[in-house]
Amino acid sequence: MGLDKINWKLLTLLSQNGRLTYAELAKLVHLSAPAVAERVRKLEELGVITGYGVQVNLEKAGIPITALIGCQVYRTKEREFKALIMEVDEVIECYNVTGPYAFMLKVGVKSMSKLDALLERLIDLSDTNTMMIMSQPVDRTMPLNIAQQD
Amino acid sequence: MGLDKINWKLLTLLSQNGRLTYAELAKLVHLSAPAVAERVRKLEELGVITGYGVQVNLEKAGIPITALIGCQVYRTKEREFKALIMEVDEVIECYNVTGPYAFMLKVGVKSMSKLDALLERLIDLSDTNTMMIMSQPVDRTMPLNIAQQD
DNA sequence: ATTGAAATTACCGTTGA
DNA sequence: TCAACGGTAATTTCAAT
DSSP, rough: OOOOOHHHHHHHHHHHHHTHHHHHHHHHSSSHHHHHHHHHHHHTTSSEEEEEEEETTTTTTOOOOOEEEEEOOOOGHHHHHHHHHHTTTTEEEEEESSSOEEEEEEEESHHHHHHHHHHHHHHHHHEEEEEEEEEEEEEEOOOOGGGGOO | OOOOOOHHHHHHHHHHHHTHHHHHHHHHHOOOOOHHHHHHHHHHHHHHHHEEEEEEEETTTOOOOOEEEEEOGGGGGGHHHHHHHHTTTTTEEEEEEEESOEEEEEESSSSSSHHHHHHHHHHHTTTEEEEEEEEEEESSSSSGGGGGGG
């Protein structure tokens, strides 16, 4: 739990550039490369770091349409809904949240007709509210300056 | 735009493991390592790949509370709101969307009082609707099986 | 295939409990 | 005194060309 300042720095640096080498990280946190390697290894072991990935510009990748979909799932259909969601390729993120919109989805599609087809699949299990994403002014992996937060 | 099947495969593989080497990628797509390196280089140049990062378990990192906040921003305060959002450390993602909730935020905080303080900062510029995140059954970088989408 | 860099290992020293 | 952590150096692996 209590990650120290250096581990936070490492997480922040890696979230901004997951390909930094241990030597580069070492310079940035004023430690030796093996010391950094050991810290990162432990962060992975603890499950704090769960993996490494690329950041993709979906628009440039040929996915021009992304949307958030608030889903007011019918009380008896929650389990079924969750199972469905996990099978739908277009779903990028799915949050189970408090409040009337039990699930919030982020989806990416190639066309409006694809989006329409997707909503059709959901409508049997929930009322949906679709919000088209126009821009994303902030996109991070985690909060900033976490060390400063009490 | 028209990324071919192999480039999609590369993107998918890298989104699942951003540390795969060119040699490993080469085996998985049945090409030579230099050919893969060239493709990845071009994807970066085109801006399809915008970076590399780590995936972090916020809970294990000591950020136990995450929430989505729908923000109904007052008509005259949109610019001010956007400026504020970009300065708030706790904001992880911010989407500008269609519909009454002009902005949807994903935030991460260490305590409920921190969340309360954050909402206080927003309330002058917008009506907010907070949804606490209980779980995230799907977390991807992009849609699956994109090649199959027409 | 060769060169160079990065990861890993082993070993030692320091510190603090 | 012992456990935890970091540094240095040598070795081995591996990636880029």
